[in-house]
Amino acid sequence: GQNIDQPTEMTATEGAIVQINCTYQTSGFNGLFWYQQHAGEAPTFLSYNVLDGLEEKGRFSSFLSRSKGYSYLLLKELQMKDSASYLCAAMDSNYQLIWGAGTKLIIKP
Amino acid sequence: IAGITQAPTSQILAAGRRMTLRCTQDMRHNAMYWYRQDLGLGLRLIHYSNTAGTTGKGEVPDGYSVSRANTDDFPLTLASAVPSQTSVYFCASSIRARETQYFGPGTRLLVL
Numbered sequence: 001g002q003n004i005d006q007p008t009e010m011t012a013t014e015g016a017i018v019q020i021n022c023t024y025q026t027s028g029f030n031g032l033f034w035y036q037q038h039a040g041e042a043p044t045f046l047s048y049n050v051l052d053g054l055e056e057k058g059r060f061s062s063f064l065s066r067s068k069g070y071s072y073l074l075l076k077e078l079q080m081k082d083s084a085s086y087l088c089a090a091m092d093s094n095y096q097l098i099w100g101a102g103t104k105l106i107i108k109p
Numbered sequence: 110i111a112g113i114t115q116a117p118t119s120q121i122l123a124a125g126r127r128m129t130l131r132c133t134q135d136m137r138h139n140a141m142y143w144y145r146q147d148l149g150l151g152l153r154l155i156h157y158s159n160t161a162g163t164t165g166k167g168e169v170p171d172g173y174s175v176s177r178a179n180t181d182d183f184p185l186t187l188a189s190a191v192p193s194q195t196s197v198y199f200c201a202s203s204i205r206a207r208e209t210q211y212f213g214p215g216t217r218l219l220v221l
Contacts, residue, residue, distance in 0.1 A: 004151065030207060042199060042212040043152070087152070095206040096167070099151030 002026045004100035006088050011106045012078055020073045020086050020103045028093020032064050032071045035087040037102065043087055046073070075105075083107045112136065113213035115200050121219045122190050130185040130216050132200030140203045141183040142210060143167075143175060145196040152199065158183055159206045190220045 003025045012018040024032065031050035035043035049055055049064035049071060061074040073086055085102040092098055113134045122128050134141065139160045144152040154167030158177040172194060174186045183202075187194055197217050201210040 033209070042214050045209050045211065048209060089152075091207070096154060096157070097152075097210065099153070101149060101151045 002090075002092060002098045004088055004090060004098055006086075006100040006103045008101070009104045009106065011108060012075075014078055014080060014107055014109050016078050017074065017076050018078060018105065020075075020088075020105070022071045022073075022088035022100060024069050024071070024088070024090040024098070024100075026090045026092040026098055029066065030091040030093065030095060032062075033089045033091070033097065034062050034071075034073045035089065037085045037087055039084070046086075078107050080107050080109070113200060113202055113211060115198075115213040115216050117216060118214070119217040119219075121221065122187075124190055124192060124220055126190050128187045128190055128218070130187075130198055130200075130218070132183045132185070132213060133181050134183075134200075134202045134213075135181065136202060136204075136211070137180060138202035138204050138211075139180070140206045140208075140210075141177065142201045142203075143173070143183070143185045144199045144201065145169065146199060146215075147196050155185065155198075157206075192220045194218065195220045 006022045034046040037043040047062040054063045059076045064071045087102045088100040089097040116131045142157045143155040153169045156175040158164045161180045200213040203210045
Protein backbone atom coordinates (compact mmCIF):
# COMPACT_ATOMS: atom_id res chain seq x y z
CA GLY A 1 0.00 0.00 0.00
CA GLN A 2 0.89 3.66 -0.05
CA ASN A 3 2.14 5.25 3.14
CA ILE A 4 3.80 8.37 4.48
CA ASP A 5 5.42 8.46 7.92
CA GLN A 6 6.52 11.55 9.80
CA PRO A 7 6.82 12.34 13.52
CA THR A 8 3.67 13.58 15.22
CA GLU A 9 5.27 16.40 17.16
CA MET A 10 8.65 18.08 17.63
CA THR A 11 9.86 20.84 19.91
CA ALA A 12 12.71 23.24 19.20
CA THR A 13 14.14 26.49 20.54
CA GLU A 14 13.92 29.88 18.86
CA GLY A 15 17.06 30.54 16.81
CA ALA A 16 17.97 26.84 16.56
CA ILE A 17 17.84 24.35 13.67
CA VAL A 18 15.31 21.52 13.34
CA GLN A 19 15.05 18.64 10.89
CA ILE A 20 11.68 17.01 10.18
CA ASN A 21 11.95 13.58 8.60
CA CYS A 22 9.54 11.86 6.24
CA THR A 23 9.60 8.36 4.78
CA TYR A 24 7.32 7.39 1.95
CA GLN A 25 6.12 4.35 0.08
CA THR A 26 4.06 4.95 -3.05
CA SER A 27 3.03 3.27 -6.29
CA GLY A 28 5.36 5.12 -8.59
CA PHE A 29 6.93 8.44 -7.64
CA ASN A 30 6.60 11.88 -9.14
CA GLY A 31 8.07 14.08 -6.47
CA LEU A 32 7.94 14.99 -2.79
CA PHE A 33 6.20 18.10 -1.49
CA TRP A 34 6.40 19.93 1.83
CA TYR A 35 3.63 22.23 3.01
CA GLN A 36 3.29 24.44 6.08
CA GLN A 37 -0.05 24.69 7.87
CA HIS A 38 -0.72 27.11 10.70
CA ALA A 39 -3.53 26.19 13.07
CA GLY A 40 -6.93 26.92 11.55
CA GLU A 41 -5.47 27.82 8.17
CA ALA A 42 -4.92 26.19 4.79
CA PRO A 43 -1.71 24.38 3.82
CA THR A 44 0.79 26.56 1.95
CA PHE A 45 3.45 25.23 -0.39
CA LEU A 46 7.06 25.21 0.83
CA SER A 47 9.13 22.98 -1.43
CA TYR A 48 9.23 20.30 -4.12
CA ASN A 49 11.92 17.69 -4.76
CA VAL A 50 11.94 15.15 -7.57
CA LEU A 51 15.71 14.55 -7.91
CA ASP A 52 18.05 13.38 -5.18
CA GLY A 53 19.74 16.10 -3.23
CA LEU A 54 19.21 19.28 -1.30
CA GLU A 55 17.07 22.23 -2.39
CA GLU A 56 17.67 25.42 -0.44
CA LYS A 57 15.18 28.26 -0.20
CA GLY A 58 16.12 30.88 2.37
CA ARG A 59 15.86 29.50 5.90
CA PHE A 60 14.17 26.33 4.63
CA SER A 61 15.86 23.43 2.83
CA SER A 62 14.47 20.11 1.66
CA PHE A 63 16.35 16.91 0.92
CA LEU A 64 15.34 13.82 -1.03
CA SER A 65 16.77 10.32 -1.37
CA ARG A 66 14.68 8.35 -3.84
CA SER A 67 16.54 5.09 -3.24
CA LYS A 68 15.76 5.27 0.49
CA GLY A 69 12.23 6.68 0.15
CA TYR A 70 13.28 9.46 2.49
CA SER A 71 13.04 13.22 2.71
CA TYR A 72 13.64 15.85 5.32
CA LEU A 73 12.77 19.49 5.80
CA LEU A 74 15.43 21.59 7.51
CA LEU A 75 14.44 24.84 9.18
CA LYS A 76 17.24 27.19 10.27
CA GLU A 77 17.23 30.24 12.56
CA LEU A 78 13.85 29.25 13.94
CA GLN A 79 11.35 32.00 14.60
CA MET A 80 8.20 31.87 16.70
CA LYS A 81 6.14 32.22 13.51
CA ASP A 82 7.52 28.86 12.36
CA SER A 83 5.27 27.18 14.95
CA ALA A 84 2.96 25.20 12.66
CA SER A 85 2.32 21.76 11.26
CA TYR A 86 4.54 20.58 8.41
CA LEU A 87 2.96 18.20 5.92
CA CYS A 88 4.91 15.78 3.77
CA ALA A 89 3.23 14.51 0.58
CA ALA A 90 4.47 12.18 -2.15
CA MET A 91 3.03 12.22 -5.67
CA ASP A 92 2.26 8.75 -7.02
CA SER A 93 2.18 7.41 -10.57
CA ASN A 94 -1.36 8.82 -11.07
CA TYR A 95 -0.14 12.30 -10.05
CA GLN A 96 -2.16 12.10 -6.85
CA LEU A 97 -0.67 13.31 -3.56
CA ILE A 98 -0.39 10.88 -0.68
CA TRP A 99 -0.23 12.88 2.55
CA GLY A 100 1.38 12.28 5.91
CA ALA A 101 -0.55 13.22 9.04
CA GLY A 102 1.76 16.17 9.62
CA THR A 103 4.40 17.11 12.19
CA LYS A 104 3.39 19.73 14.72
CA LEU A 105 6.43 21.92 15.42
CA ILE A 106 6.44 23.78 18.72
CA ILE A 107 8.95 26.62 19.06
CA LYS A 108 9.97 27.67 22.56
CA PRO A 109 11.60 31.03 23.37
CA ILE B 110 -11.10 37.25 -6.63
CA ALA B 111 -7.48 36.34 -6.06
CA GLY B 112 -6.57 32.66 -5.87
CA ILE B 113 -9.09 30.16 -4.54
CA THR B 114 -12.19 30.97 -2.55
CA GLN B 115 -14.47 28.59 -0.68
CA ALA B 116 -17.95 29.08 0.74
CA PRO B 117 -19.27 28.83 3.32
CA THR B 118 -16.45 29.37 5.83
CA SER B 119 -18.23 27.15 8.31
CA GLN B 120 -21.56 25.37 8.58
CA ILE B 121 -23.58 23.37 11.07
CA LEU B 122 -25.79 20.86 9.28
CA ALA B 123 -28.46 18.45 10.43
CA ALA B 124 -27.90 14.84 9.47
CA GLY B 125 -29.82 13.87 6.36
CA ARG B 126 -29.67 17.34 4.81
CA ARG B 127 -28.16 18.08 1.42
CA MET B 128 -25.25 20.51 1.28
CA THR B 129 -23.07 21.98 -1.47
CA LEU B 130 -19.63 23.37 -0.70
CA ARG B 131 -18.50 25.91 -3.27
CA CYS B 132 -15.01 26.39 -4.67
CA THR B 133 -13.94 28.98 -7.24
CA GLN B 134 -10.48 29.79 -8.61
CA ASP B 135 -9.41 32.61 -10.90
CA MET B 136 -5.96 31.29 -11.83
CA ARG B 137 -7.18 29.38 -14.90
CA HIS B 138 -5.84 26.17 -13.38
CA ASN B 139 -6.88 23.05 -15.21
CA ALA B 140 -6.86 20.66 -12.24
CA MET B 141 -8.94 20.96 -9.07
CA TYR B 142 -9.27 18.80 -5.97
CA TRP B 143 -11.38 18.28 -2.88
CA TYR B 144 -9.77 17.02 0.33
CA ARG B 145 -10.98 16.42 3.84
CA GLN B 146 -8.75 16.87 6.86
CA ASP B 147 -9.46 15.10 10.13
CA LEU B 148 -7.47 15.27 13.35
CA GLY B 149 -4.58 12.82 13.35
CA LEU B 150 -5.00 11.90 9.70
CA GLY B 151 -3.40 13.21 6.57
CA LEU B 152 -5.37 15.06 3.95
CA ARG B 153 -7.53 12.59 2.07
CA LEU B 154 -8.59 13.11 -1.52
CA ILE B 155 -12.35 12.94 -2.10
CA HIS B 156 -12.69 13.80 -5.78
CA TYR B 157 -10.59 15.50 -8.40
CA SER B 158 -10.90 16.99 -11.87
CA ASN B 159 -7.95 17.16 -14.27
CA THR B 160 -9.80 19.44 -16.69
CA ALA B 161 -13.23 20.99 -17.17
CA GLY B 162 -15.82 18.37 -18.02
CA THR B 163 -14.00 15.46 -16.33
CA THR B 164 -13.98 14.21 -12.74
CA GLY B 165 -12.46 11.28 -10.88
CA LYS B 166 -12.79 9.52 -7.54
CA GLY B 167 -10.17 9.83 -4.87
CA GLU B 168 -9.51 7.82 -1.75
CA VAL B 169 -12.78 8.59 0.09
CA PRO B 170 -15.53 9.41 -2.47
CA ASP B 171 -18.53 7.69 -0.87
CA GLY B 172 -21.32 10.11 0.08
CA TYR B 173 -19.89 12.92 -2.06
CA SER B 174 -20.36 14.06 -5.65
CA VAL B 175 -18.74 16.75 -7.77
CA SER B 176 -19.20 18.47 -11.11
CA ARG B 177 -16.87 20.55 -13.29
CA ALA B 178 -18.98 22.50 -15.74
CA ASN B 179 -16.29 25.14 -16.32
CA THR B 180 -12.64 25.84 -15.47
CA ASP B 181 -13.28 28.08 -12.47
CA ASP B 182 -15.84 26.21 -10.35
CA PHE B 183 -15.71 22.83 -8.63
CA PRO B 184 -18.63 22.33 -6.19
CA LEU B 185 -18.75 19.40 -3.77
CA THR B 186 -22.18 18.03 -2.80
CA LEU B 187 -23.11 15.91 0.20
CA ALA B 188 -26.38 14.28 -0.85
CA SER B 189 -27.47 13.25 2.64
CA ALA B 190 -25.04 14.35 5.35
CA VAL B 191 -23.95 11.96 8.13
CA PRO B 192 -22.01 12.78 11.32
CA SER B 193 -18.87 11.05 9.97
CA GLN B 194 -18.68 13.78 7.35
CA THR B 195 -17.86 16.29 10.06
CA SER B 196 -14.49 17.60 8.93
CA VAL B 197 -12.56 20.49 7.44
CA TYR B 198 -12.87 20.50 3.66
CA PHE B 199 -10.18 22.02 1.47
CA CYS B 200 -10.40 22.77 -2.21
CA ALA B 201 -7.13 22.99 -4.15
CA SER B 202 -6.03 23.64 -7.71
CA SER B 203 -2.95 23.21 -9.89
CA ILE B 204 -1.98 24.29 -13.39
CA ARG B 205 -1.93 20.65 -14.44
CA ALA B 206 -2.36 17.39 -12.54
CA ARG B 207 1.37 16.93 -11.90
CA GLU B 208 2.05 20.45 -10.65
CA THR B 209 2.03 22.10 -7.23
CA GLN B 210 -1.37 22.33 -5.59
CA TYR B 211 -2.61 25.57 -4.02
CA PHE B 212 -5.29 25.50 -1.36
CA GLY B 213 -8.39 27.49 -0.55
CA PRO B 214 -9.10 28.65 3.03
CA GLY B 215 -11.29 25.67 3.88
CA THR B 216 -14.85 25.00 5.03
CA ARG B 217 -15.45 23.71 8.54
CA LEU B 218 -18.48 21.42 8.55
CA LEU B 219 -20.22 20.00 11.59
CA VAL B 220 -22.93 17.42 10.97
CA LEU B 221 -25.22 16.76 13.92
